[in-house]
Amino acid sequence: MTFHDEDDDMNTKSMETGELSVSHASTGSSSFARSETRRVTRSKYIVAGVIFVAAVLVGSLTFVFARNQEEDDFETQFGEYAVEIVDIINQEANSALAAANSLSVAITTFALSSSAVWPDVTVPDFELRGFHNNILSKSLQVSLAPLVRADQKQEWEIYAQQNEEWIDEGLAVAMERELTDNTEEKSDSIEDFLWRFAEGDSGTSVVQNSEGTNLGGVNYFAPIWQQSPAPHDTQIVNYDILSHPILQRLFSTMWNSVQPVFSEATDLSFIYEGAIEDDSEHPHTYVLHPVFGSFVDNNGSYKSEDIVASLITVLPFDQLLLDMIPEGVNGIDIVMENTCNQHFTYSINGPVATFVGYGDHHDPDYDYMGFAVEFGDHSISAHTEESCNYMIHVYPTSIFEEEYHSNKPVVYTVVVVSVFVFTALVFLLYDYFVLLRQRKVMEAARRTNKIVTALFPANVRDRILKDAEEQDEGDRQHKRGFGFGAKAQLKDFVQDDNVLENGNSAFDSKPIADLFPDATVMFADIVGFTAWSSVREPTQVFSLLETVYHAFDEIARSRRVFKVETVGDCYVAVAGLPEARKDHAVVMARFARDCLHRMNDLTKKLELTLGPDTGDLSMRIGLHSGPVTAGVLRGDKSRFQLFGDTVNTASKIESSGSRNRIHLSTETASLLEAAGKGHWLKKREDVIRTKVKGDMQTYWLEVKAPSIAPTGSSASDGQTEESISPTEAKRMEQEKAAKKEEKAKSKADMDEDKLRRLVDWNSDVLARLLRQIVAHRNATKRLKGTVSSSTPAKLEIKSGGTVIDEVKEIIELPEYDPLAAQYQEDPQSIDLGEAAQKQLRDYVMLVATFYRDNPFHNFEHASHVTMSVVKLLSRIIAPDVNSKNANNHDHAATLHDHTYGITSDPLTQFACVFAALIHDTDHSGVPNAQLVKEGAEVAKIYDGKSVAEQNSVDIAWDLLMHKNYTDLRHLICETDEEMRHFRELVVNSVMATDIVDKELKALRNARWEKAFAEENQVDSRENNNRKATIVIEHLIQASDIAHTMQHWHIYRKWNERLFHEMYDAWRNGRSEKDPSEFWYNGEIGFFDFYIIPLAKKLKECGVFGVSSDEYLNYAQKNRAEWEAQGHQVVEKLVEKYTAEYANHQVRLDDIQDADNVPLRSRMFRSDTLSDDEGFLAEVEKQIDDEDGDLSEKSQEDLVARASSRLTRGASKEKL
Structure with a gap:
């Protein structure tokens, strides 16, 4: 006989959970609380406003101070670099003049020592002398142009033709120094006449037939004679520089001032063209330096008539402005200005000087920081209206300024403001935590109540909480007692430890335990679990247990059955406590049936993921009814537990049962029969033997469950072949024979x-x-x-x-x-x-x-x-x-x-x-x-x-x-x-x-x-x-x-x-x-x-x-x-x-x-x-x-x- 769900329409109700209650405050107390709250709120706003204003002021001051500090650093550093730059430029200019003066003195010395008569003077080793001059002065070339009177013109032309070998000598010396790749000698002889350009400085060369240039009442020619580096194009030799308007003006100024003269920035590259590779479009200045025929005493001074020749040095500003500042310092503009109404600009980035262009191209935003100084020493060069005198202007740029601007002011400001913000947050958090303190306490109490409810029945939970409250109250009263100081606290603490060490109970309250005279206990064990788990991964074992036990828990909640615990693969539950109920045996029988069905369904579904034999797992369930002692065994990890003979008997009923069946004691069967459920029962033909109670008659709860046939050995955890009595084995054989046809199909x-x-x-x-x-x-x-191949893979297997x-x-x-x-x-x-x-x-x-x-x-x-x-x-x-x-x-x-x-x-x-x-x-x-x-x-x-x-x-x-x-x-x-x-x-x-x-x-x-x-x-x-x-x-x-x-x-x-x-x-x-x-x-x-x-x-x-x-x-x-x-x-x-x-x-x-x-x-x-x-x-x-x-x-x-x-x-x- 089987039973179904027609009796399941019983009234169910959810377990009541205790809630902590708080009494209402009086009206006067509420008003006082609201008033205090308003005052506290106003105080909070005032504090917040003060902190905000302070944060804004201090932050602003911090930013301004840090930014000004950077500006000061910027201006100071620029001033130092500007001074250094102009000092280096003037040093280079003076070095150029000094080098030319030394060469001039050397030429005069040679002429005097050799008794040579100007203009018929050829300086030996002029290539080497000029080379050293060029290095010291950073000039591209130096040329010697002697003064030739008009009456000496023909004589000079003959002399120049006879002494032009200096050109070959110069080229040979230059080749030895590897200054040039040209190993050829000069292509042609020099012109056999003094010459000039037909038109300006770019026309064809023509014979200089004029009477010369008047200097001090005498007509002179100034032909280019010796050059270093030596010219590759010998045509430049015998060119009369006085025929060129710029050079004539400069020579006249030099004649009158008897001092070196600087030209404006101009292009006279025809003088050195071929001998030097240079960008003639960049600014160059030409310096004319006098050469004297004799020396004067210490107190004397040179006169114009003492000048017998002129040295022409070519100074490129590109070379003069190199290596001004160290690597890594960038963004300084240098503007060169002269009295000839010229401006040109260079940008200095580290040791490199880059020509920006003619004109003043500096950033006008930095005019206030401009640094100006004269170019060169005025005492050793001519400064007249006819000469071009230079001024050096140094300016910073935004690039240079950015090097001194950083995010530090912002960082400092953020840090300072953050301190105020953090301070405000600390106050706010403190206030927040104070306000929520009571809420947290109540929330913790609710959570504790929920946890205790899950572990213990409601009445047990209430008693645990009540005992804890009484214990806390007692502790508070004890602490308020006389003489409760630091020593007294220490003494009490030591004494409490001694109590625990001596084995005396630390729980002064009465143990939490009750006797429930009418209850039904269920033990449900997974048959074959130990063997099954031995071949599985730990995660698979827990996956099975969690799935099955979770399903049982849901059934327990719906049936109002109390889950006691799980021990390994054994699930223990009880009905009839903590709430007493007369139908505890019926409820537990239905619960056991549901668990049995649910287990069979889950194992079949889980076999796909947990592997073979999972579907063969089944439950063996035992039920027994009687009085149960239940309570909390206090100590570490306290749990609600059951004690008594009923629990032991239920365990024995389960272990002596069979897989996929529900085994009942006589007591449980009697209760079911009294409840009108006798048709659910089937008497077991044999009896089970126990050491204490002797032979026991038991029953099977007939359940129409999915057909599950044991596979392999019927032995399971805790049940060997010896557990099945001969009578039971004979009955099973008879049943098998009687239902052979049905079972064959099944x-x-x-x-x-x-x-x-x-x-x-x-x-x-x-x-x-x-x-x-x-x-x-x-x-x-x-x-x-x-890419993937669409041709199927093949494998040829050897025939035979x-x-x-x-x-x-x-x-x-x-x-x-x-x-x-x-x-x-x-x-x-x-x-x-x-x-x-x-x-x-x-x-x-x-x-x-x-x-x-x-x-x-x-x-x-x-x-x-x-x-x-x-x-x-x-x-x-x-x-x-x-x-x-x-x-x-x-x-x-x-x-x-x-x-x-x-x-x-x-x-x-x-x-x-x-x-x-x-x-x-x-x-x-x-x-x-x-x-x-x-x-x-x-x-x-x-x-x-x-x-x-x-x-x-x-x-x-x-x-x-x-x-x-x-x-x-x-x-x-x-x-x-x-x-x-x-x-x-x-x-x-x-x-x-x-x-x-x-x-x-x-x-x-x-x-x-x-x-x-x-x-x-x-x-x-x-x-x-x-x-x-x-x-x-x-x-x-x-x-x-x-x-x-x-x-x-x-x-x-x-x-x-x-x-x-x-x-x-x-x-x-x-x-x-x-x-x-x-x-x-x-x-x-x-x-x-x-x-x-x-x-x-x-x-x-x-x-x-x-x-x-x-x-x-x-x-x-x-x-x-x-x-x-x-x-x-x-x-x-x-x-x-x-x-x-x-x-x-x-x-x-x-x-x-x-x-x-x-x-x-x-x-x-x-x-x-x-x-x-x-x-x-x-x-x-x-x-x-x-x-x-x-x-x-x-x-x-x-x-x-x-x-x-x-x-x-x-x-x-x-x-």
Whole structure:
């Protein structure tokens, strides 16, 4: 009899929560408070106004002071630079005059010492003398022009012709100094006559036939004679400078003043043209310096008649203004002004002087800062109306000023204002906190009340708060007592500590505890949780518990059931307290039913994310009613707890129950019957035995729940086979026999449901890895600038060969690309496409159908291996890497190196998981040796080597290569190279599961010695690839027998299935030995010689982190447990399966009932069919009869694979 929800229409009400109340203040107090508030508010505004005004005034003064300081620095620094500039310019000008004067004195000295008569004077080494003059004076050239009287003209022309060799000598000296690249001598001889320009200074040269220029009553010519640097164009020699108006004016001024004369800024470049490279458009001044025929005494002075020649020096202002100020000082303008009404401007930036242009171009905004001084020493140069006297004007620019303007005034102002603002904020915050103090206290009280409400019932909470209030009041009164000073406080504190140390209670109030005479307690335990959690990640374990317990909490709130606590996977709840209610047993029964249903729903949904066997988890619930003592056991982390015999009995009722059932005590059953719910109850046929109460009669609460059949071992946490009494076992067998037909159909439905869930989970795992492959590939293509290939990848498999021939000693993994890792997008954002995802699920479903319905080597085993591979891949780590301190890219690179490239290649990880999925495809349920012994066609095809493994690879690969899976293949492998790499990984991984073949074992051992032997530790790419190959093979080997290195219940479950499979083979005549004869010792040897050594190798690989220790520990524990219990386990297995055969429950007998067995259980039992044609006909018939679970493409593939399987043995060449 079952019960439904027709009695659920009971009135419910929410638990009341206590609220702290505050009494209303009197009217007078309110008025006083409002008045005080207004005064305080006014005071706040006054303080705020004062702070604001002070901030504005002080900030403004700070800004003005800082800005003025910068202006003072600017003006002071400019003044210093201006003085320095004019001093340097005047020094350069005086140096030029002094150098010319020295050369003039040297010429006079030579003439006197050689008794030479002017104008017939040729100064020896004039090139060198002039060179040093030019360096000292920064002039471009110096020329000597002697005065020739009109009556000496013809004589001079002859003299010049006879003494022109000075030009060649000068050119030779210049060439030696590398002053010129011209190695040729002068092109022509000098003119044999004095000459002038026909028109001005740019016409053709003509003979100077005039009478000369009158100087002091005598007519003179002043031909250019010697020059340094020597002229390349000799035509300039004998040019009469007095024929040029500017030079004539300057010469006359010099004659009259008997002092050097400066010209205006003009272009007389024809004098030195060819000998000097210069920009003649920039300002130049020409200085005429007198040369005297003799020296005067100290008291005498020169007269005009003493002048016998003139020196003409060319001074470029570009050279004079260089190196005025140091590097880094920029933006100073120099304006040169002369008495000839000329202005020209230079900009000084560090040591460089840049000509701006003729005219005054300085910024008039800085006129007030202009600095002016005369150019040169007036005492040594002529200053007449005819001469051009220069003035130097120095001005700053905005560029120079900006160097002294900064954001410091603003910063200082902001800092000062910020101090005031901060002060104001401190006052405001202080006031704010004072105003909110009471609100915060009340809010804290409300939050505390909420937390206490969640942990304790309302009445318990109220008592806790009341006791705390009384304690605080007592403390306050004690502190107000006489003599409460610093010493008294210290004394009380020490005494309180002593009380605690002496073990006396620190709680003076009465303990918080009550007796509730009528309550129902529920214990709900997750069956199989410990074994399930042992193969999961911690995050997965907590994900399950949080999801399930949250759902239970919601049901508890709606049913007004009080949740007491959760201990591990046990959920404890109670009804009837803290609020007493008469229907506590009915409410708890409904709550237990809801939890049972909700648990079954959640586990099915969570299996997609948490992996295989999650859907097999279920609840075992026990209920007992009676008096309960409940209260708060005070101390650290106090909690509301239940005590008493009722709680202990409820725990015992739960532990002696069965999975997916609700177990009731007699007391609870009586209450339900009294409430008119007797039709919910079913009396348990046997009794449970307890040490204290002896035999107890119990009941089952009949619940119409979703059909859940236990898979594998029925043992669960805390319940072993011994917990089920013989009477209960007999009843279960009778019920099973009575409902055989119904359960056969139900089992078939459950098998198909479980198949779909396993297919969904495997598809989801592969899809996640596919997204990583696509993300990695996209990043690589983006860096290389390549595009996706539309041509499907191909792989030519050698004709006539077998899979085992493709096993590689070393598989080469891709090199690590840090840029690709850096720019890789989030794999979760990758869209695989609807077509590819559908093909992936169809492929996984098709692979599942190719697994035979063996007890061990079946699709569930493949999913278990897949889950272990995924877990080991997720546990791969790199030691000594602090991921918090190292960036992600450094961590990824270190991880790549340490794991030999496995973690950085998604295709390798996908291949490992893919190999785990297909590694036992079409396994016949007997070892390879038996197939060889039977002479099976498949054994002949593969020459009796690794028959099952090679068969699995061929079937799975042929399926993947089918045209229906083009999109899927393109996602896995886009290029032929990727396809080759993928094939190598799959072949090596699947072939590694053959641990019996001696040749493969020898190859693996030799490879291990090469890679991990201490003397062979060579850090090379080849050795790293060898290590990677070993790690991949050990990964799938460990996963293939992972049940031996997991929790004892997991090991027992799969150990029994393997025994069942081998026992079937023996009973069907496909094995010579009864497995029970060697099972115990065989497992011991298997642990000692394979499992434990393999677990140690996992640890020696050094890449699996804590998983290697976990696997080794479980292997050693299971070995010890098997040694202790193995004999009893084998006896029970023999008893169980002997009884099944005696009752005609053998699996082969079930095959005859074809209408109730799913397609995947009937397709590949070729050993039960008489011929191949009958097998193919059976396959096609069953596809026609199928209920539409498989798509048309999958059905076509089934027929194609079945046909291929029938013909593969015909000839080896057809493979």
